[in-house]
Amino acid sequence: MDIWQDSLIKREMQALTTRSKIAVNKKMTFMERIYIPAILGGMAITLRHFFKKKVTIQYPEQQREFAPIYRGHHVLKRDENGAERCTACGLCAVACPAEAITMVAAERKKGEEALYREEKYAEIYEINMLRCIFCGLCEEACPKEAIFLTDEMVLTDYARAGFVHGKDKLVEPMDKDKRIDVSKRQTKEVAEFKKHPEYAHNQVYTKSLKA
């Protein structure tokens, strides 16, 4: 008998799965030794699979459904008036476990009020998509509800440089119809969750949602 199974029985331990079988090294009978019944059994299995429904998803035509809170490409949100929410505080870069985010802050000048919500903004904001692990910690850390992960995929590229996404690819369009919808990530449950004191800093957008 198998040593492992043997000790299992002696110690009256419970097997870890319900599928475990007690292996016995008994001599094979003649029918087992000629293998042909076993081969036919195997061939019956493959034949059954031959007529089974196929599991293939034919990609460009068919697409697998995404989870509503899929964590894909990032977006830098604008507020209701179209001004960038990001104030370049750097909390997302600090939170990022992969150190994928870098930014350069700049001061808002007169006449740029429509572009940037607060006095400070990110002049350069880059995420290296090859480093990013799509954990969503940047989203959690952001006190201004500026960065979100969306259900869009990060596209492939031939060179590494193409994977460093700057503000041109991250900031959502000004046009109200083309804004990227992150309401799936801003459900009531999320708002409730964010009431926790630990997330107190992070309630701006949720409040404005309610209003």
Next chain:
Amino acid sequence: MTFTGFLIYKALLVLIVFTISLVIAMYSTYAERKVAAFMQDRLGPNRAGPFGLLQPLADGLKMFMKEEIIPNVSNKFLFILGPSIAMFTSCVTGAVIPWGGSLHIGGNVYPLQVTDINIGILYIMAITSIGVYGIMIGGWASNNKYSLLGALRASSQMISYEIAMGLAIIALVMHTGTLSLNKIAAMQTGWHWNIIYQPVGFIIFLICAFAETNRTPFDLPESDSELIGGYHTEYSSMKLGFYLFAEYINMFISSAIIATLYFGGYHMPFIDRLGLSDNFGAILGIVFLFSKIFFFIFFFMWVRWTLPRFRYDQLMNLGWKVLIPLSIFNVAFTGTLMWIFGRIH
């Protein structure tokens, strides 16, 4: 029939058999991928053309366009000779297979067989033995240890299994009393298929056919996991294509031989009683033969995608310790039965 007419008819038949072998081998690659996919709950190639039917053409084109690499350390002449022999031997075997009865056109009889030599079976055995050289030479000429190991495995495996195959055929020949494939096919009318008289011989022959064509579970010569690609590791472009193609032609020819020797060739039970005209019967015979062949090609693939590969000692055990004694026993048993039923004078 005039001599010129005879030549034209034979040339045409050769051309047709050759083309059909190539086309079937080509579409076997497609069928193999489809069967593999279906048995693994996938769809298989379905992008090139409707249902992926143009896939073999695309694959062939790819093979032709690939860079031709002949290793510096290889023996160039033998390196090219290897795949040539493999391809040649697999193509010439089709010559002795009776593809159907005879067509009667304008008072002439046109048998649907390229040549009816009276030692057809021996011819096939001889050609398959030469086929080993294709693999052996290719493997040796590559000057690569994986190739050499693959070639060694291939040759020892094929030599081992040829004995059992020959002994299985001896029992069959004792029963039929002829070595001519045409006569063997012709005598299996109605239900008198040889499988009924030689069931053990059939199983031995089938197993050996798998071994001779290097198909799983006997694909040790090219076992990718241990030997990279076995004897064709160093091959590229269409020379590799020749090896792969030869394997599929072999599979087709083996299926044809199994169908002819054991499954009534172009015969189907009850059809001969319908009283069809000779020509229509002959054409129907071709259809029957090919449906049997296609079944066996499917069977080859079915087994491939079900069974894992043998270990090398298991392979040798099966060949020498099981199949050869069993086939000798089969010969003795057949002889005893023939003696009891008074067929030996």
